[in-house]
Amino acid sequence: MNEVIQVEDIEVFYGKEQHIIRGLSFEVQRGEFFIIIGPNGSGKTTLLKALAGVLRIKKGKISILGKPLALYSRRELARILAVVPQEPLADCPFTVFEIVLMGRTPHLGILEFEKDVDFEAAVDAMQFTGVYHLKDRKLSELSSGEKQRVAIARALCQQPSIVLLDEPTSALDLSHQLNVMDLMESLKKERKLTVVMVSHDLNLAAMYADRLLLIKEGQSVSTGNPEVVLTFEKLEQTYNCVLLVDEHPAGKVPRVTLVPKKFIR
Amino acid sequence: MNTSDRDMFKHTILVVLLSSVFLFLTMLLGISVGSTTRNWREILDVLGSLTRGNSLASTIIWKIRFPRVTLAALVGSTLSLGGLTFQALLRNPLAEPYILGISGGAAVGAITGILLGLSNFPGVSLLSFIGSMLTLFIVILISSGKNSREDSLLLAGVMVNAFCSSIIIFLVSLTLDARLHSIMFWLMGDLSLSSPEKVFMLLLFLLPCFVTIYSLARPLNLIVMGRETAENLGVNTRLVYLVLVVLVSLMVSAVVCQSGLVGFVGLVIPHLLRLIIGADHRLLIPASIFGGAGYMVLCDVLARVLPSQGEMPVGVITAMIGAPLFIFLLKSSKS
Numbered sequence: 001m002n003e004v005i006q007v008e009d010i011e012v013f014y015g016k017e018q019h020i021i022r023g024l025s026f027e028v029q030r031g032e033f034f035i036i037i038g039p040n041g042s043g044k045t046t047l048l049k050a051l052a053g054v055l056r057i058k059k060g061k062i063s064i065l066g067k068p069l070a071l072y073s074r075r076e077l078a079r080i081l082a083v084v085p086q087e088p089l090a091d092c093p094f095t096v097f098e099i100v101l102m103g104r105t106p107h108l109g110i111l112e113f114e115k116d117v118d119f120e121a122a123v124d125a126m127q128f129t130g131v132y133h134l135k136d137r138k139l140s141e142l143s144s145g146e147k148q149r150v151a152i153a154r155a156l157c158q159q160p161s162i163v164l165l166d167e168p169t170s171a172l173d174l175s176h177q178l179n180v181m182d183l184m185e186s187l188k189k190e191r192k193l194t195v196v197m198v199s200h201d202l203n204l205a206a207m208y209a210d211r212l213l214l215i216k217e218g219q220s221v222s223t224g225n226p227e228v229v230l231t232f233e234k235l236e237q238t239y240n241c242v243l244l245v246d247e248h249p250a251g252k253v254p255r256v257t258l259v260p261k262k263f264i265r
Numbered sequence: 266m267n268t269s270d271r272d273m274f275k276h277t278i279l280v281v282l283l284s285s286v287f288l289f290l291t292m293l294l295g296i297s298v299g300s301t302t303r304n305w306r307e308i309l310d311v312l313g314s315l316t317r318g319n320s321l322a323s324t325i326i327w328k329i330r331f332p333r334v335t336l337a338a339l340v341g342s343t344l345s346l347g348g349l350t351f352q353a354l355l356r357n358p359l360a361e362p363y364i365l366g367i368s369g370g371a372a373v374g375a376i377t378g379i380l381l382g383l384s385n386f387p388g389v390s391l392l393s394f395i396g397s398m399l400t401l402f403i404v405i406l407i408s409s410g411k412n413s414r415e416d417s418l419l420l421a422g423v424m425v426n427a428f429c430s431s432i433i434i435f436l437v438s439l440t441l442d443a444r445l446h447s448i449m450f451w452l453m454g455d456l457s458l459s460s461p462e463k464v465f466m467l468l469l470f471l472l473p474c475f476v477t478i479y480s481l482a483r484p485l486n487l488i489v490m491g492r493e494t495a496e497n498l499g500v501n502t503r504l505v506y507l508v509l510v511v512l513v514s515l516m517v518s519a520v521v522c523q524s525g526l527v528g529f530v531g532l533v534i535p536h537l538l539r540l541i542i543g544a545d546h547r548l549l550i551p552a553s554i555f556g557g558a559g560y561m562v563l564c565d566v567l568a569r570v571l572p573s574q575g576e577m578p579v580g581v582i583t584a585m586i587g588a589p590l591f592i593f594l595l596k597s598s599k600s
Contacts, residue, residue: 079499090490092490093543098545113274158498
């Protein structure tokens with residue numbers, strides 16, 4: 001079985017008629033770097049929450065590792081699927097080490113204290129994401145790039161087989177964006193994890209994704225590798241703006257360039 | 266204390282040990298202070314021999330002072346644990362059973378039950394529990410509207426509390442029913458009116474509640490990080506919320522029936538403990554139980570010793586310490 005996540009014809013709506021997602025189907029393969037792109041309000045974050053089981057779908061079916069999502073307990077799900085939400089770490093009085101160690105929760109019994117295995121998992125996760133030197137710091141003392149890596153370390157500490165991320169690069173400068181994306185790629189390559197990410201940065205998505213899903217108004221526009229999805233026609237139709245699509249000068253991936261009105265004569 | 270080490274277990278033992286020694290010492294003090302002051306040797310004799318002989322000292326200590334000090338300890342631990350729990354669930358450091366109006370609702374329920382002529386158990390206790398759940402529900406409903414502000418939870422709580430107080434005064438002054446205790450008992454708390462049997466029943470009821478809340482310490486840590494984060498880390502937050510809200514309301518209403526309204530304990534103790542031992546609920550819960558108990562015993566000692574004649578309601582002491590701290594916390598949380 002190679003499909004890690006299977007989404008079949010799902011619908012999500014708030015209130016009576018306001019559809020956020022309608023008739024969406026796709027699947028994510030094992031060990032894939034899968035990125036969901038689309039305009040603001042297209043339902044990207046809602047889709048990710050539905051995949052994480054935090055938001056109930058009204059119709060259709062989501063399966064994780066071949067088993068329907070609805071049949072998982074929260075604890076069971078947290079052992080195979082970790083989530084890094086958009087604003088991952090609210091200010092809280094815990095140290096980095098304590099926060100990362102919280103990733104062990106789904107593996108521990110109610111009154112069980114952390115054992116050596118758990119501390120090793122936390123240390124390993126912090127070393128892998130490069131935050132070990134921050135372990136005794138409080139969260140309020142960290143930069144947003146560091147907080148993002150702490151959140152990823154906690155997800156890694158869960159020892160999941162799937163990681164979901166919601167725009168992990170949106171608050172970061174250029175070097176930290178690359179840093180986080182490289183980290184996700186090494187998760188995929190070295191740890192054999194399946195990575196599903198929501199992003200609105202088309203160029204980062206083009207450079208790192210194995211496959212893309214482009215959605216608009218809760219419906220799928222296109223899915224496939226970056227060359228298939230990131231074409232002029234599909235992007236213009238989705239985003240309603242003028243842009244150029246050519247090839248990245250340093251690699252064989254599409255590159256999207258915005259064209260403001262004043263450049264058009 | 267740095268908890269980012271490998272010895273959570275050792276820290277837990279240390280915290281339990283230190284805070285229970287504190288409770289033990291305060292209880293010893295509570296037992297030895299009273300209107301007929303005994304010397305230490307006599308008290309230690311009575312306590313040490315554990316004999317329930319017919320001597321006057323033995324009667325005073327075992328029949329009067331010991332139950333009262335135990336009641337103070339139970340009230341203190343329940344209120345302080347209730348405050349700690351609500352502060353985590355509502356993610357608001359100012360949440361507390363008294364301030365949120367839960368205690369007031371429990372008192373109104375209890376008075377109604379007594380006036381209806383119901384038996385203590387289950388009648389009065391059940392109505393008291395319903396009263397506390399109802400006020401909690403109303404406060405959360407008012408404060409979670411669309412245009413709610415950050416401090417609307419507290420405002421709603423304070424208003425509901427004021428409303429409950431006026432109903433208490435209304436009912437008590439209307440009936441002058443001898444079974445009802447005084448207005449003072451309900452509004453400011455009084456630890457002198459319980460019986461040893463009731464205190465023992467309260468202890469039996471509260472102990473399993475304490476254990477259950479302690480078993481939810483880790484989920485509470487995660488809920489402090491945010492409800493969605495807790496869900497993603499495998500916590501069934503709906504269940505945890507439900508269990509804790511019901512349990513704390515039950516405990517608080519059981520305590521209110523025996524002691525009246527005692528405020529601010531759930532604010533002072535958790536805040537103080539967080540400064541000393543950090544944010545981990547696996548340490549904070551046992552520390553709040555023992556620390557809150559000891560604090561309440563001390564407040565009761567003050568309430569008995571300070572007036573030159575008789576005694577004052579223990580709620581006066583806790584409010585004089587707690588209300589200024591509340592204002593200070595409100596001020597510092599805004600800046």
